[in-house]
Amino acid sequence: MSKRITQLAQETRNKIKKTYVYEPLSFKPVALVQDNEVYHYHLDHLGTPRELTNDAGDIVWKVRYKSWGNVALKECEEIENNIRFQGQYYDEESGLHYNRHRYYSPDSGQFITQDPIGLMGGVNNYQYTPNPIGWVDPFGLCKEQKVITDPAYLLAAPSALTPEMPNAPITSVILPAGFKFSQAISPNQRTLGKFWTTDIIPDIDYVRNELAVIPSFKKKISSVREIEITRPVRAQLSTVGPQEENGIFYSGGGSQIDVLEYDPYDPFVKFADKPEKKIK
Structure with missing residues (x-):
């Protein structure tokens, strides 16, 4: 019998508690629980959130991105969502994305500090991925190619x-x-x-x-x-x-x-x- 482990992450800010539910063994968000309400993520082929819907199926958050992950257009923002590329959390104050081991700048498409694993992550120590349409880097260490099936x-x-x-x-x-x-x-x-x-x-x-x-x-x-x-x-x-x-x-x-x-x-x-x- 296989065992599927659901991953959770939680934050409390301004007396609002948010719990993020992820697919087993991945950084793809499935649901957001806030104020006892459950919201469902709708992702693109890379696992980046495009929409959030409530239990009635109504869209409560929807954005469009530029190629390297910065938001180009907010179409709906009834609730807040700071999840971006897999493994990334958007920091509103700095405009950067926290990427586990370092911070990522969507404006430049690069990390702002060198890769902590050195050349094991590639010859460019600041590079996110060679192609943001087909690769992700959830840990901020080494790129990972995604198999696109849709x-x-x-x-x-x-x-x-x-x-x-x-x-x-x-x-x-x-x-x-x-x-x-x-x-x-x-x-x-x-x-x-x-x-x-x-x-x-x-x-x-x-x-x-x-x-x-x-x-x-x-x-x-x-x-x-x-x-x-x-x-x-x-x-x-x-x-x-x-x-x-x-x-x-x-x-x-x-x-x-x-x-x-x-x-x-x-x-x-x-x-x-x-x-x-x-x-x-």
């Missing part, structure tokens, strides 16, 4: 237009694990590349024209392989735009999948079990 935070802009084809939309999606698509490959090609298609590829002419794979992109084309995604990834679905090379026009018009987080060393895609199909 698709809403993984998508790029919902839609745009292909510049070369003004009426062709670009749509951002999350491709699920198990999603399959095709890719034209060169002889002895081992890496899977960044652009794929859901089209049925009948021949090399289709690859050159409808998919606009010009010779400088891929000199030789020998076959088509089915590719399978092994974990959810961000991607943009669009129509292939036209290309021109050495006076030859390649029309485009086929479907295109552009994986936004492509990394040749990250095996989130693999060749499917289906054998490759030779094309001419």
